[in-house]
Amino acid sequence: MDPIRQRALALFVDRIVSRSALSEAQRHAILGLPGDVGTVEPGDNLVRAGEVVDRTCLVGDGLLGRFSETREGSRQISALYIPGDMPDLHSYVMPRATWGLTALARTTVVRVPHAAIAVLARRDPAIGEAFWRDCTMDAAMTVEWLLNIGRRNAEMRTAHLLCEMALRYERIGRFDGTRYDLPLTQHQMADVLGLTNVHVNRTLRRLKERGAAHAAYRTIHVTDWDLLTSIGDFHPAYLHFR
Amino acid sequence: MDPIRQRALALFVDRIVSRSALSEAQRHAILGLPGDVGTVEPGDNLVRAGEVVDRTCLVGDGLLGRFSETREGSRQISALYIPGDMPDLHSYVMPRATWGLTALARTTVVRVPHAAIAVLARRDPAIGEAFWRDCTMDAAMTVEWLLNIGRRNAEMRTAHLLCEMALRYERIGRFDGTRYDLPLTQHQMADVLGLTNVHVNRTLRRLKERGAAHAAYRTIHVTDWDLLTSIGDFHPAYLHFR
DNA sequence: CGAATTCTTGAGCGCCCTCAAACCATGTGG
DNA sequence: CCACATGGTTTGAGGGCGCTCAAGAATTCG
Numbered sequence: 001m002d003p004i005r006q007r008a009l010a011l012f013v014d015r016i017v018s019r020s021a022l023s024e025a026q027r028h029a030i031l032g033l034p035g036d037v038g039t040v041e042p043g044d045n046l047v048r049a050g051e052v053v054d055r056t057c058l059v060g061d062g063l064l065g066r067f068s069e070t071r072e073g074s075r076q077i078s079a080l081y082i083p084g085d086m087p088d089l090h091s092y093v094m095p096r097a098t099w100g101l102t103a104l105a106r107t108t109v110v111r112v113p114h115a116a117i118a119v120l121a122r123r124d125p126a127i128g129e130a131f132w133r134d135c136t137m138d139a140a141m142t143v144e145w146l147l148n149i150g151r152r153n154a155e156m157r158t159a160h161l162l163c164e165m166a167l168r169y170e171r172i173g174r175f176d177g178t179r180y181d182l183p184l185t186q187h188q189m190a191d192v193l194g195l196t197n198v199h200v201n202r203t204l205r206r207l208k209e210r211g212a213a214h215a216a217y218r219t220i221h222v223t224d225w226d227l228l229t230s231i232g233d234f235h236p237a238y239l240h241f242r
Numbered sequence: 243m244d245p246i247r248q249r250a251l252a253l254f255v256d257r258i259v260s261r262s263a264l265s266e267a268q269r270h271a272i273l274g275l276p277g278d279v280g281t282v283e284p285g286d287n288l289v290r291a292g293e294v295v296d297r298t299c300l301v302g303d304g305l306l307g308r309f310s311e312t313r314e315g316s317r318q319i320s321a322l323y324i325p326g327d328m329p330d331l332h333s334y335v336m337p338r339a340t341w342g343l344t345a346l347a348r349t350t351v352v353r354v355p356h357a358a359i360a361v362l363a364r365r366d367p368a369i370g371e372a373f374w375r376d377c378t379m380d381a382a383m384t385v386e387w388l389l390n391i392g393r394r395n396a397e398m399r400t401a402h403l404l405c406e407m408a409l410r411y412e413r414i415g416r417f418d419g420t421r422y423d424l425p426l427t428q429h430q431m432a433d434v435l436g437l438t439n440v441h442v443n444r445t446l447r448r449l450k451e452r453g454a455a456h457a458a459y460r461t462i463h464v465t466d467w468d469l470l471t472s473i474g475d476f477h478p479a480y481l482h483f484r
Numbered sequence: 485c486g487a488a489t490t491c492t493t494g495a496g497c498g499c500c501c502t503c504a505a506a507c508c509a510t511g512t513g514g
Numbered sequence: 515c516c517a518c519a520t521g522g523t524t525t526g527a528g529g530g531c532g533c534t535c536a537a538g539a540a541t542t543c544g
Binding site: 049068076121137143146151156194 | 320389
């Protein structure tokens with residue numbers, strides 16, 4: 001019994017059942033998923049575009065990012081994955097990746113074989129649908145990010161990101177209303193926001209000056225939640241939390 | 243036997259089986275899906291954000307767009323749906339919409355009840371997985387669009403869009419290598435690309451001057467495919483066509 | 485043929501980028 | 515404990531891409 005795997009699976013089940021009604025037996029089945037535990041360092045790529053994978057990643061502790069790159073080499077991070085997230089659950093139905101998965105901080109990862117997921121999903125359609133639903137939530141966040149990057153300016157989109165991450169960390173007990181750790185450099189944050197590191201720096205300063213939030217040493221201090229959500233035009237419905 | 247419904251379902255099944263191996267019986271089951279046929283006019287919204295739906299839309303003839311809006315009212319179209327597409331198949335597992343669905347041209351739509359989808363998906367896990375896979379492809383396109391809007395300039399992203407739509411129309415026999423109909427105004431195209439209508443106009447002119455493609459009266463003329471894909475940095479792997 | 489859209493073009497501006505350099509943390513080895 | 519290397523942050527100067535506002539031309543449709 002690996003404690004890292006157990007903790008990660010517990011968080012995973014927590015999120016699944018918050019959106020899908022599952023019985024005690026069904027939860028237990030998911031908690032019993034097998035997987036190899038490993039640690040990756042910032043900059044390590046767990047999955048590369050074009051690769052065919054036969055197992056999914058479950059985030060234990062740390063932060064992963066899904067990314068794509070243009071020919072010229074500029075990088076867009078299209079999703080962030082925190083503990084309990086399964087960034088490529090969809091690879092079970094689509095094993096050939098069209099994007100990459102990279103570690104943004106030192107991260108513990110549980111690798112769960114597709115075969116084990118298949119056993120649960122095929123034997124019990126409700127579990128299959130719960131997994132499908134989880135993938136759908138991920139897609140909903142991507143759509144919101146597209147709006148964020150396509151139509152909001154730097155300050156709004158940065159505020160929006162800080163709001164989303166706050167609520168997601170709150171769900172797993174890592175945000176208490178005032179501060180949370182977001183282990184991203186400003187350069188990585190720029191890759192998330194479709195900006196440059198220089199402009200992220202200036203935008204964060206502006207948010208600090210306005211008294212909304214304050215980033216220091218990978219920690220986000222939320223000084224005025226209402227102001228932050230207002231600047232970011234943040235409406236959490238797309239996250240489908242209760 | 244409604245011919246519109248039949249044609250739309252035939253296209254739908256074509257796409258599904260191009261990515262999921264299904265038996266003759268399974269195809270037949272999908273072709274038998276029930277649904278009400280209707281016509282919507284440009285500007286009509288089929289689904290609004292926040293709404294709970296109990297049926298999905300299948301595009302017959304025309305063009306639908308998935309969109310979100312900011313507080314200030316600027317609109318981002320995050321997906322285009324052509325004949326045979328089911329824009330909100332995912333609503334079967336997530337009935338509360340977090341985005342809208344709008345008609346971009348006069349469009350015939352088949353409304354398929356979730357209940358009918360449930361019968362297929364629950365009785366036959368392979369069909370359920372095929373549907374899940376289709377949703378995953380949709381998500382893959384959204385991720386590519388995020389890269390497109392986050393990291394490519396106006397000319398590249400416009401070219402990229404024209405390439406993607408060309409291949410998707412080719413799949414359904416509506417692009418022969420030289421031209422296809424794309425029933426979008428430049429204003430709607432701007433909502434897709436995260437630009438303004440004015441700049442879309444200038445960008446299209448630039449693509450025409452360079453001899454890559456030429457848009458006239460809702461028709462796209464591809465004059466140099468290699469050049470167009472090169473400008474757009476287009477690599478169709480994310481579409482998962484053979 | 486007339487009315488409503490859509491397309492096209494111009495002028496000016498601002499957000500964000502590029503390039504560059506300094507400043508600051510952290511960690512390592514002598 | 516300091517010297518040094520490394521990576522991240524901060525700041526400045528200048529420029530360009532795409533936006534805003536506005537008006538006229540072309541096209542579609544009733």
